[in-house]
Amino acid sequence: MEVYNNLFRFRFCVACRRLVSRCRLVRIIRDYNYGIVLDHGIGRSAYLCYHHTCIMEAYHRKRLQRSLRCQIPDSLYSTLEQRLQRNCCRL
Template sequence: MKPNLRRCISCGKVAPKAAFWRIVRVHPSHQLQLDQGMGRSAYICPQADCLKTAQKKNRLGRTLRAPVPPSVYDSLWQRLAQNDHRTVNT
């Protein structure tokens, strides 16, 4: 069985779905949420460079065809900081 491959909206890297963070525009409410839900999705690498580029160039907004509130980026930056913190401690 083939793995579910996805592409990062920022750097274009192709990898298994589990290697990315998923941002979803939920149908029909058009609310954005992380990781779960049915609707239009975007995938991004859990790296500072990819997140910075996606935010600066509005790649999430264009891919999801919806405005992205700052709270979504704040959540992603916090998640990145937690991942970095865990990596340093192990």
């Protein structure tokens, strides 16, 4: 049962498809009230690594659009890039 519980702490990055701890991923949610939000909310979600290559892969191959089943504004990718710049020292 312990192995099963540990699996809940890991998620797949939609870009690189690696299994990573949730604390090392950013969560993007399609919230039914507010649209696309980062980190908090209830709804369909996708996870991305805090890497420039994963953000660009998700953008060019439309991985977030496929995972969340909706249009993703370009402003979200610029927000992710800014967050990556702020948090690069933390990781």
